Every structure is written in C-alpha cells, then in structure tokens.
Amino acid sequence: MRMEKDQLDTPCLIVDLVILEQNLKTMQDAVSASGKQLRPHAKTHKCSVIADKQIAMGAIGICASKVSEAEALIDAGIDGILITGPVVTPTKMARLVELLERSPSLMTVVDHPNNVSLLNDALRVRGLRMDVLLDIDVGLHRTGVPADCASELADLVLDCDHLCLKGIQAYAGQVQHIPDYEARLDASRASLQDAIRVFRALKATAPACTILSASGTGTYDIDLAIPELTELQVGSYVLMDAEYLAIGSKEDVDCFSAFPPALRLLTSVVSVNQRGFVTVDAGLKALYRHGGIPRVISPKYESLQYDWFGDEYGRLSAKEGGLLPELGEVLELVVSHCDPTVNQFDCYFVVRNDEVVDTWPIDLRGKSQ
Amino acid sequence: MRMEKDQLDTPCLIVDLVILEQNLKTMQDAVSASGKQLRPHAKTHKCSVIADKQIAMGAIGICASKVSEAEALIDAGIDGILITGPVVTPTKMARLVELLERSPSLMTVVDHPNNVSLLNDALRVRGLRMDVLLDIDVGLHRTGVPADCASELADLVLDCDHLCLKGIQAYAGQVQHIPDYEARLDASRASLQDAIRVFRALKATAPACTILSASGTGTYDIDLAIPELTELQVGSYVLMDAEYLAIGSKEDVDCFSAFPPALRLLTSVVSVNQRGFVTVDAGLKALYRHGGIPRVISPKYESLQYDWFGDEYGRLSAKEGGLLPELGEVLELVVSHCDPTVNQFDCYFVVRNDEVVDTWPIDLRGKSQ
Numbered sequence: 001m002r003m004e005k006d007q008l009d010t011p012c013l014i015v016d017l018v019i020l021e022q023n024l025k026t027m028q029d030a031v032s033a034s035g036k037q038l039r040p041h042a043k044t045h046k047c048s049v050i051a052d053k054q055i056a057m058g059a060i061g062i063c064a065s066k067v068s069e070a071e072a073l074i075d076a077g078i079d080g081i082l083i084t085g086p087v088v089t090p091t092k093m094a095r096l097v098e099l100l101e102r103s104p105s106l107m108t109v110v111d112h113p114n115n116v117s118l119l120n121d122a123l124r125v126r127g128l129r130m131d132v133l134l135d136i137d138v139g140l141h142r143t144g145v146p147a148d149c150a151s152e153l154a155d156l157v158l159d160c161d162h163l164c165l166k167g168i169q170a171y172a173g174q175v176q177h178i179p180d181y182e183a184r185l186d187a188s189r190a191s192l193q194d195a196i197r198v199f200r201a202l203k204a205t206a207p208a209c210t211i212l213s214a215s216g217t218g219t220y221d222i223d224l225a226i227p228e229l230t231e232l233q234v235g236s237y238v239l240m241d242a243e244y245l246a247i248g249s250k251e252d253v254d255c256f257s258a259f260p261p262a263l264r265l266l267t268s269v270v271s272v273n274q275r276g277f278v279t280v281d282a283g284l285k286a287l288y289r290h291g292g293i294p295r296v297i298s299p300k301y302e303s304l305q306y307d308w309f310g311d312e313y314g315r316l317s318a319k320e321g322g323l324l325p326e327l328g329e330v331l332e333l334v335v336s337h338c339d340p341t342v343n344q345f346d347c348y349f350v351v352r353n354d355e356v357v358d359t360w361p362i363d364l365r366g367k368s369q
Numbered sequence: 370m371r372m373e374k375d376q377l378d379t380p381c382l383i384v385d386l387v388i389l390e391q392n393l394k395t396m397q398d399a400v401s402a403s404g405k406q407l408r409p410h411a412k413t414h415k416c417s418v419i420a421d422k423q424i425a426m427g428a429i430g431i432c433a434s435k436v437s438e439a440e441a442l443i444d445a446g447i448d449g450i451l452i453t454g455p456v457v458t459p460t461k462m463a464r465l466v467e468l469l470e471r472s473p474s475l476m477t478v479v480d481h482p483n484n485v486s487l488l489n490d491a492l493r494v495r496g497l498r499m500d501v502l503l504d505i506d507v508g509l510h511r512t513g514v515p516a517d518c519a520s521e522l523a524d525l526v527l528d529c530d531h532l533c534l535k536g537i538q539a540y541a542g543q544v545q546h547i548p549d550y551e552a553r554l555d556a557s558r559a560s561l562q563d564a565i566r567v568f569r570a571l572k573a574t575a576p577a578c579t580i581l582s583a584s585g586t587g588t589y590d591i592d593l594a595i596p597e598l599t600e601l602q603v604g605s606y607v608l609m610d611a612e613y614l615a616i617g618s619k620e621d622v623d624c625f626s627a628f629p630p631a632l633r634l635l636t637s638v639v640s641v642n643q644r645g646f647v648t649v650d651a652g653l654k655a656l657y658r659h660g661g662i663p664r665v666i667s668p669k670y671e672s673l674q675y676d677w678f679g680d681e682y683g684r685l686s687a688k689e690g691g692l693l694p695e696l697g698e699v700l701e702l703v704v705s706h707c708d709p710t711v712n713q714f715d716c717y718f719v720v721r722n723d724e725v726v727d728t729w730p731i732d733l734r735g736k737s738q
Binding site for chain 2: 007008009010011012043065066085086088089090091092095111112114115137141142143144145146149173268269270271272273274279281282284285286288289290309310311312313315327328330337339340343344345346365366368369
C-alpha cells in the first residue's frame with residue numbers, strides 16, 4: 001500500500017533517498033578523483049543499511065567511534081572497521097578482542113603506552129594479532145598522543161608481537177565548523193603539519209605504515225589536496241544538519257552547499273492557543289539541542305523560527321504578521337546537529353517524491369559503549 | 370555470579386535501589402499525608418518497572434507525555450494512564466482510540482475546540498467513551514486553553530456524547546526550577562489561582578469533574594497545601610539530576626535535599642595525554658547537554674569539573690594542582706537533566722551496596738510519538 005510522508009506519525013526522521021544517494025556519490029567521486037580512499041564514519045548515521053551503501057559505492061570500510069558500534073556493524077556483515085577512539089578498560093578490551101576473532105580486518109587506535117601494553121597482553125592470551133593506528137593529537141586535545149611523543153609510542157607498538165602498526169589517525173575536530181572557508185583551510189593545513197611529519201618519518205622506518213586517516217565533512221575538499229593523506233573518515237556529509245549548512249564553502253561564503261540536507265524531522269502542530277507562535281511535538285528528546293538552530297523547510301512559512309520548549313515540545317514563532325501553521329499541520333525541519341539527533345530514534349523513514357519507500361533501522365542507536 | 374558496579378561497561382546508567390525506594394516513599398508519604406493522590410510522570414524514568422513500583426506504593430496511575438509512552442505502559446499491564454498532552458493528528462488519534470479499547474481507564478487532555486470535536490468523532494466511530502481533562506494554560510504558554518476561555522471549552526466537552534469531562538490539568542512548568550524557594554512558592558501559588566477558579570466553577574456545574582491534576586517535583590510540597598488540588602503529576606523526584614539538586618528548598622537555601630540522586634552515570638577515563646584534564650567516554654550521546662552541569666560524586670576528586678567534549682567524549686578538569694583520575698578509572702556522575710539523558714539508554718543497572726542486583730529495561734525509551 002502506497003504511503004505518503006504526511007501520513008507518518010510524528011515526530012520522526014525521514015531521509016530523502018535521492019539527496020542521500022547524491023551525497024554519497026558526490027563524496028565518493030571527489031575522494032576517488034583525488035586517488036584517496038574513503039572510510040566514512042558511522043557515528044553520524046548509525047545505520048548499517050547506509051554503511052552498506054557507502055561500501056557498495058567504493059568505501060574501503062567504515063569508522064566506528066565505540067566498540068558497541070563496531071559490533072553492530074559486524075553483526076550486519078560489514079568489514080574494514082576502524083574504531084576511532086582508544087579502547088582502555090579491561091571489560092571493553094575483552095569485547096574488542098572477541099570482535100577481532102569475528103572480523104580480522106578490525107582496526108583500532110592507541111594513544112598511550114599503558115594502552116598499548118594492555119592491548120598487546122590481551123591479544124597474546126588469545127593468540128591474535130591486530131592492526132592499529134597511532135592516534136595523533138592535532139589540536140583537538142581530546143584523544144591522541146602529542147606529535148612530539150609519537151615516535152616513542154610508535155617504537156613501543158613496533159616492539160609488540162601482537163600489534164601491527166598500520167599508520168596514523170589525525171582528526172582535527174576543532175577546525176571542522178570554522179565558518180569562514182579560507183580560515184578553515186588555513187587551520188586544517190596548519191593542524192595537520194605535525195601529523196604529516198610523523199607519518200613521513202614512520203613510513204621511512206616502518207614500511208607497513210601505509211595509512212594516514214584524517215578529515216571530516218567540513219574540510220574534506222581542503223584535505224584532499226594533501227598528498228600524504230590516504231583516507232578520509234567523513235561522517236555528516238550523508239545526512240547534513242543546520243550546523244554544517246551554516247558554514248561557508250569554496251562555492252558560497254554563507255552556505256555549505258555541496259551536500260544538501262538528506263535528513264529531516266517531521267513534527268506536528270499540537271497546540272495553537274497563543275499569539276505569534278504554535279507548539280509542536282518535537283522537543284529535546286526529538287531534536288537534540290546542540291549545534292545550529294533547526295530550520296523549517298517550507299516556502300509557505302519562510303519566517304518561522306524553531307525553539308525548544310521542554311523535553312517533548314518545540315515552539316514555532318512567526319515574525320510580526322507572519323503566517324502560522326494550523327493545528328495538526330505537519331512541518332519538515334533540518335535538524336540542529338545530526339549525530340545526537342539520529343541517536344534518539346529507532347529508524348529512518350526513507351522517502352522518494354513524498355512517498356515512503358522504505359524503513360531503515362538505526363541499528364547503532366544507543367551504542368555508546 | 371556476583372557483579373560489582375565497577376565491572377560494568379561504560380558509559381551506562383546506574384540506579385541506587387536504596388535511594389530510589391526512599392524517594393518513592395518520601396513522595397508517596399507526603400502526598401498521602403495531605404489527603405491527595407499521586408499519578409507520577411513516566412516521561413522521566415521511561416521504565417515500566419519503576420511505574421509498577423510507584424503503583425505498588427500507592428499511586429493511582431501513571432502520567433505519559435505521548436501516546437507511544439502510554440502504549441508501552443499498557444503493554445506492561447499498567448492502568449490509570451493520563452496522557453498529559455493534546456492528541457490532535459488523525460494518525461495519533463487512531464492510535465489513541467485503539468489504546469482506549471485495551472485500557473478503558475486511559476485519559477487524555479484537550480485544549481482546543483477542533484481537538485474536542487475530532488476526538489469525539491473518532492470515538493463515535495468505535496462506539497467508545499473517553500475521560501478527558503481540560504488542559505489549562507497556567508503561564509507556561511506551551512499547551513492548554515487560557516483560563517478565560519476554559520468555561521466555553523468545558524461546555525463544548527460536556528456537550529460531546531463520547532467524552533466525559535473529569536476535571537482539569539494545570540501544569541506550571543515555568544516555576545519548577547526557580548532557584549529561590551520563597552520565590553518559587555509565590556510563583557506556583559500565583560500561577561494556579563486561575564486554574565483553581567476554573568475548577569471550582571466547573572465542579573459546581575458538572576459534578577463528574579473531580580480531578581485537579583498539577584504540580585511537579587520542584588513545587589510538590591508547595592502545591593500539597595492547595596486544598597483544591599487532587600493529584601500530583603511529579604516526575605523527576607524518583608531519579609533526580611544536577612538541575613533539580615541546584616535549586617533551594619524549604620530545608621536548605623542552596624540545595625533541594627528531599628530527594629537524593631538515585632540516578633548516576635558511569636564513565637571511564639580513555640585518554641590522559643593533557644595537563645589539567647583527562648578525557649572520558651561520555652559525551653552528548655550519553656549525558657544530554659541541558660540543565661545543570663553534571664557533578665562528579667567522589668570525595669577523592671572534589672575539584673573535578675565535567676564539560677562536554679563532542680558527541681562521544683567528555684572532559685574532566687581539575688583545579689590548579691588538583692588530582693586527576695588515571696587511564697581506565699571509572700567515575701560516577703549525577704546527570705545534568707535526567708529525562709533526556711535516560712532517553713539515550715536501553716536499561717538501568719540496579720545497584721545495591723555497589724553490587725549490580727538487577728537490570729531494568731527503559732522500555733519507554735525513544736517513544737516520542
């Protein structure tokens with residue numbers, strides 16, 4: 001039975017299939033044309049169906065931020081997974097090693113000598129060997145070894161019988177949302193200088209070190225120009241959000257236009273007793289309050305502004321004299337920050353020309369361990 | 370096999386069973402002693418096991434903010450459910466009516482003539498009758514009919530063959546977190562004046578109107594002194610969070626001490642390469658960024674301050690010279706805002722004296738429709 005998107009119960013997430021496939025292709029084409037490889041991040045979409053599409057289009061694997069995300073991807077039959085954060089506790093390391101037995105191509109990162117030794121010990125017990133990257137801190141100061149301690153840590157890894165050093169990871173999260181494109185370009189190049197130096201030195205002494213994994217959606221075209229970079233771990237480009245759309249790009253100083261928003265949230269007007277605004281059924285628990293201001297997509301309601309109105313509600317305000325939607329009307333919004341918003345839902349409704357053509361489970365939802 | 374809480378994989382939510390049961394009893398005792406009734410809100414804990422405990426202790430039913438929450442509660446065998454927001458779209462109204470067939474004690478609220486007519490029509494088709502409350506706007510301006518339009522709307526409901534008007538709802542969400550207790554007391558009393566007037570007038574003409582449902586955790590003791598109030602729809606008192614703990618109370622100007630925090634989040638240190646702070650594995654997707662600042666519970670680390678550090682990470686900073694936790698160490702935090710934080714996890718680990726004694730599914734998680 002044909003179902004239109006306006007028959008969906010709200011709040012819910014929809015994905016425009018045409019835009020999503022276009023975004024997947026735009027990124028893969030750009031990466032391939034530069035002779036690089038793509039290992040996109042699943043932390044954004046949290047959906048193995050989308051990960052499958054990325055691989056079908058040419059990605060060499062998928063990044064996961066947590067072991068539990070990697071488990072869900074491997075459950076779905078996906079290979080070539082890189083866990084982009086250090087795994088340090090005994091409980092989590094046991095899960096990691098178990099997962100490696102199921103998926104020998106699984107990689108992770110290390111950023112500390114204790115971490116390296118414990119991982120090597122855990123692998124020895126099971127008689128396994130694991131590929132790892134050195135996580136280099138390139139200015140975010142969140143995880144990663146400082147560049148000037150990298151060679152010492154690399155030596156330690158190279159001495160470990162059960163670890164195989166494959167290269168480095170250098171994620172410059174702090175530059176991804178710099179609004180001005182030229183400033184972002186300068187910041188990204190500057191932040192990666194040390195990592196490039198570390199990578200060159202490493203390659204000279206350890207020929208197995210062939211991977212320099214870096215970049216994000218905000219700097220993908222900037223970083224493609226770096227000869228040493230071998231693979232990109234971009235995430236948001238698939239879905240997009242108000243936060244990314246608001247930064248400038250090479251093509252447009254005010255808008256990041258390369259990837260239109262494939263993800264939208266549908267919300268219904270549930271109360272209309274006030275002047276100047278109406279209440280809708282999407283609040284903190286539907287639209288995560290972080291990043292940009294959600295944008296209403298509708299030529300009819302150009303002036304409408306969303307604001308959070310508690311856990312379960314939002315407020316849509318019109319400028320003086322502006323048209324307000326009616327009770328029960330459904331509106332479509334670009335979400336503020338896609339990653340944590342997606343994490344609040346169980347599925348995407350997949351839409352083509354306003355028809356709901358599929359439902360994709362968000363099977364990595366809640367996988368924060 | 371005995372499991373200690375420090376063996377749990379992180380990030381995760383734990384509930385201290387002794388504190389939780391104490392909070393349940395404190396509230397039920399206070400409400401019963403005032404001759405009122407308790408219909409606590411499930412939007413906070415999103416867990417039918419906790420709802421069962423509330424009912425076993427004397428609650429007359431449970432509040433739900435959405436139809437899908439009510440469905441999950443009814444699936445778990447819970448009766449006496451009040452849906453505290455208006456149900457307006459055809460899709461949702463169909464779900465509501467279906468649910469009423471399974472649970473005839475289900476109630477909802479109405480705040481608009483169109484809403485009243487559509488609901489009455491939907492019930493007529495199925496030959497059903499439903500109890501409803503008038504939702505009165507007492508200053509939050511989110512949902513609810515303004516008090517001066519209430520009697521007109523009440524007349525409309527009373528004329529509907531398939532609706533039975535049982536009273537009013539008057540939720541003053543805007544006063545719950547006013548830090549100063551006396552100011553909160555004044556604001557809560559003032560906000561409820563109109564609702565009390567509406568309720569008195571309604572009772573005089575419609576004897577079936579016996580319910581005045583109001584209050585929240587922040588004003589529970591203030592509102593218990595209102596003779597007309599018949600039932601309280603408090604939510605957060607069970608679990609508590611940093612946002613509520615930071616407001617003053619009758620007993621303490623700086624702290625809301627009646628309900629200690631039963632809910633905590635466990636997080637592990639995953640990177641220690643910086644001076645003055647360490648990185649932990651709980652970020653936006655674990656601790657919802659809203660409300661108060663999460664508090665570290667540990668006499669050893671009194672000076673540690675949490676801040677969000679992206680979707681998957683947090684930063685714990687020490688004051689100058691303060692002790693920092695080690696790589697792999699697990700810390701316990703009071704969450705910022707319990708409702709949206711709980712909504713990001715699939716279960717609570719139930720802890721008594723540091724032992725994990727049970728796991729409760731958060732079966733209303735993600736039920737935002």
